[in-house]
Amino acid sequence: xxxxxxxxxxxxxxxxxxxxxxxxxxxxxxxxxxxxxxxxxxxxxxxxxxxxxxxxxxxxxxxxxxxxxxxxxxxxxxxxxxxxxxxxxxxxxxxxxxxxxxxxxxxxxxxxxxxxxxxxxxxxxxxxxxxxxxxxxxxxxxxxxxxxxxxxxxxxxxxxxxxxxxxxx
Amino acid sequence: xxxxxxxxxxxxxxxxxxxxxxxxxxxxxxxxxxxxxxxxxxxxxxxxxxxxxxxxxxxxxxxxxxxxxxxxxxxxxxxxxxxxxxxxxxxxxxxxxxxxxxxxxxxxxxxxxxxxxxxxxxxxxxxxxxxxxxxxxxxxxxxxxxxxxxxxxxxxxxxxxxxxxxxxxxxxxxxxxxxxxxxxxxxxxxxxxxxxxxxxxxxxxxxxxxxxxxxxxxxxxxxxxxxxxxxxxxxxxxxxxxxxxxxxxxxxxxxxxxxxxxxxxxxxxxxxxxxxxxxxxxxxxxxxxxxxxxxxxxxxxxxxxxxxxxxxxxxxxxxxxxxxxxxxxxxxxxxxxxxxxxxxxxxxxxxxxxxxxxxxxxxxxxxxxxxxxxxxxxxxxxxxxxxxxxxxxxxxxxxxxxxxxxxxxxxxxxxxxxxxxxxxxxxxxxxxxxxxxxxxxxxxxxxxxxxxxxxxxxxxxxxxxxxxxxxxxxxxxxxxxxxxxxxxxxxxxxxxxxxxxxxxxxxxxxxxxxxxxxxxxxxxxxxxxxxxxxxxxxxxxxxxxxxxxxxxxxxxxxxxxxxxxxxxxxxxxxxxxx
Numbered sequence: 176x177x178x179x180x181x182x183x184x185x186x187x188x189x190x191x192x193x194x195x196x197x198x199x200x201x202x203x204x205x206x207x208x209x210x211x212x213x214x215x216x217x218x219x220x221x222x223x224x225x226x227x228x229x230x231x232x233x234x235x236x237x238x239x240x241x242x243x244x245x246x247x248x249x250x251x252x253x254x255x256x257x258x259x260x261x262x263x264x265x266x267x268x269x270x271x272x273x274x275x276x277x278x279x280x281x282x283x284x285x286x287x288x289x290x291x292x293x294x295x296x297x298x299x300x301x302x303x304x305x306x307x308x309x310x311x312x313x314x315x316x317x318x319x320x321x322x323x324x325x326x327x328x329x330x331x332x333x334x335x336x337x338x339x340x341x342x343x344x
Numbered sequence: 345x346x347x348x349x350x351x352x353x354x355x356x357x358x359x360x361x362x363x364x365x366x367x368x369x370x371x372x373x374x375x376x377x378x379x380x381x382x383x384x385x386x387x388x389x390x391x392x393x394x395x396x397x398x399x400x401x402x403x404x405x406x407x408x409x410x411x412x413x414x415x416x417x418x419x420x421x422x423x424x425x426x427x428x429x430x431x432x433x434x435x436x437x438x439x440x441x442x443x444x445x446x447x448x449x450x451x452x453x454x455x456x457x458x459x460x461x462x463x464x465x466x467x468x469x470x471x472x473x474x475x476x477x478x479x480x481x482x483x484x485x486x487x488x489x490x491x492x493x494x495x496x497x498x499x500x501x502x503x504x505x506x507x508x509x510x511x512x513x514x515x516x517x518x519x520x521x522x523x524x525x526x527x528x529x530x531x532x533x534x535x536x537x538x539x540x541x542x543x544x545x546x547x548x549x550x551x552x553x554x555x556x557x558x559x560x561x562x563x564x565x566x567x568x569x570x571x572x573x574x575x576x577x578x579x580x581x582x583x584x585x586x587x588x589x590x591x592x593x594x595x596x597x598x599x600x601x602x603x604x605x606x607x608x609x610x611x612x613x614x615x616x617x618x619x620x621x622x623x624x625x626x627x628x629x630x631x632x633x634x635x636x637x638x639x640x641x642x643x644x645x646x647x648x649x650x651x652x653x654x655x656x657x658x659x660x661x662x663x664x665x666x667x668x669x670x671x672x673x674x675x676x677x678x679x680x681x682x683x684x685x686x687x688x689x690x691x692x693x694x695x696x697x698x699x700x701x702x703x704x705x706x707x708x709x710x711x712x713x714x715x716x717x718x719x720x721x722x723x724x725x726x727x728x729x730x731x732x733x734x735x736x737x738x739x740x741x742x743x744x745x746x747x748x749x750x751x752x753x754x755x756x757x758x759x760x761x762x763x764x765x766x767x768x769x770x771x772x773x774x775x776x777x778x779x780x781x782x783x784x785x786x787x788x789x790x791x792x793x794x795x796x797x798x799x800x801x802x803x804x805x806x807x808x809x810x811x812x813x814x815x816x817x818x819x820x821x822x823x824x825x826x827x828x829x830x831x832x833x834x835x836x837x838x839x840x841x842x843x844x845x846x847x848x849x850x851x852x853x854x855x856x857x858x859x860x861x862x863x864x865x866x867x868x869x870x871x872x873x874x875x876x877x878x879x880x881x882x883x884x885x886x887x888x889x890x891x892x893x894x895x896x897x898x899x900x901x902x903x904x905x906x907x908x909x910x911x912x913x914x915x916x917x918x919x920x921x922x
Contacts, residue, residue: 219681315562319903323584 634857711840770864
């Protein structure tokens with residue numbers, strides 16, 4: 176077998192890693208969403224999801240299917256490119272965040288010295304997606320909402336950055 | 345105190361006697377060109393403007409300016425007339441800022457004009473109804489002033505006087521002459537005094553677009569969740585700061601006052617539950633109180649106790665809903681679920697007593713429609729007991745919460761002078777440190793026999809108003825407990841005595857019913873010409889006055905704080921729009 180057809184190991188790691196993380200995050204989201212709704216429900220003196228499956232166990236699955244089947248609409252006058260970039264930009268960094276983490280000996284996506292910095296950098300993408308969503312929808316309320324959300328995220332990001340760096344160094 | 349005020353005008357033989365019986369208090373007849381001067385006197389004497397009621401008679405229009413004071417009992421009504429040919433009054437907006445909306449409302453319903461009004465745009469009616477005046481009487485049913493306010497001739501020596509039952513004596517000829525020959529004040533009129541012509545868009549969109557440079561004009565509402573209904577507030581924003589706020593009313597205006605003039609007296613009772621759906625029984629109470637004063641109907645003691653009991657339970661439900669909804673506005677979802685759980689308990693109880701759960705209509709002229717059965721007393725006590733256990737929990741979980749404190753402390757300062765200028769009452773006033781409550785200052789029903797406190801906080805901010813309402817729930821529970829103790833003792837076998845039959849005709853005259861609702865002072869003016877239907881019903885809603893100070897209060901605050909201020913005013917939109 177010639178080496179010409181071999182995929183380089185780092186690329187393979189990233190590819191497999193991304194697929195694994197995507198699967199993990201999606202499945203984990205189902206469980207966490209279910210638990211969040213259930214716990215919040217009980218705190219708020221109501222049972223939470225209850226109808227689909229035993230104790231509403233299948234509700235997140237139904238929700239996911241419903242979300243996938245949603246019609247894609249964009250507001251009139253919206254900048255379609257920016258408008259659709261926003262959700263992609265907000266989901267993509269989530270998968271990237273996990274790449275530098277070493278889950279066990281040899282179980283990592285990227286071997287990288289400054290993994291922590293990479294994680295912080297990727298998590299900053301969320302703010303960008305908020306900006307795009309607010310601006311791209313060409314709507315005063317969205318713009319104002321985005322501005323407020325960005326201000327809040329940035330305000331939280333700086334203390335987070337400082338604390339994490341203090342621990343890491 | 346009052347005598348000094350009543351006035352310099354006394355020598356004109358216009359201010360006369362106090363009539364507790366009709367609730368109208370003291371009436372001063374005053375020529376319209378002296379209104380501004382009189383309003384200044386009232387402001388200096390610490391009176392606040394309750395309401396401006398307009399009435400139409402064959403002689404002309406009568407504007408009634410209702411004033412009341414925080415601490416003292418008794419009200420003063422200034423009455424002024426304008427003939428049909430020259431229906432102008434001077435605007436007192438510069439003296440009482442709250443008069444702005446009252447005058448605009450009067451201009452909506454009657455073809456009158458207030459000279460010098462800064463913004464004579466339609467308030468409650470849509471723009472395209474600017475030339476229609478719903479409350480104008482037809483020639484057939486328009487009555488003379490003297491038919492509605494019956495007078496009897498009194499002859500003192502050579503003088504012939506008329507004694508009116510609304511508390512004034514004056515010579516008939518003198519009054520008629522005054523109305524006829526009122527000096528014209530048209531000269532002072534603003535050049536554009538006629539209602540603004542409607543061009544493109546409504547008044548607000550044009551008014552706001554003009555002044556805007558780099559500023560963002562934003563509509564908050566009419567579908568915004570924090571406006572709790574269909575209030576629209578036009579905001580001019582500079583970044584996140586509110587430069588200008590202007591509430592736009594009338595989205596659920598139903599013309600309750602016109603409905604009052606086409607229905608029989610008792611048929612209007614169900615309307616009261618729809619004016620303020622959160623404290624419906626207070627409006628019930630105000631209306632039956634006014635009609636009982638008018639027709640001199642006696643109410644059995646047991647009925648009064650049941651009225652107080654149910655009304656206070658209703659007040660708690662109203663405050664609970666405000667509490668949950670306010671925290672929902674501020675971003676906390678869980679409290680409303682707890683608030684509704686408790687509200688549900690009270691509503692189940694009220695359902696058994698009054699027959700309905702929200703839009704109560706259980707008061708009748710001369711009593712209540714159904715008795716409070718003895719079997720329900722233990723259940724009511726149990727509900728009160730549970731609530732007493734819950735309130736400290738609410739305090740520990742929410743009131744002491746740092747996040748809430750940051751959102752409400754030192755936000756929306758409303759001081760007592762501002763309350764006076766705008767006529768704000770209820771928890772808004774008590775949050776500015778004035779312990780004024782109609783139940784204490786101008787007691788009605790059996791409230792003097794009850795032991796309760798009027799909570800007041802001097803913080804003047806949203807948090808003070810929050811605390812006032814939380815304390816009021818406790819005080820209402822005290823009243824409920826006392827009323828439950830009183831119930832078995834006052835078993836005189838009647839909950840309604842000599843109930844007037846449908847189609848009854850109360851005597852001609854006027855009466856004013858005034859109660860303390862969950863949002864403040866509720867006042868209902870009823871005028872009767874002795875017919876089966878009322879001649880005029882004027883509703884004074886506390887939220888209307890409380891909201892009118894919002895533009896001033898919200899100027900220069902952050903957008904998020906504007907939401908916090910608006911919630912702390914506890915608005916019920918149907919009550920504002922009526």
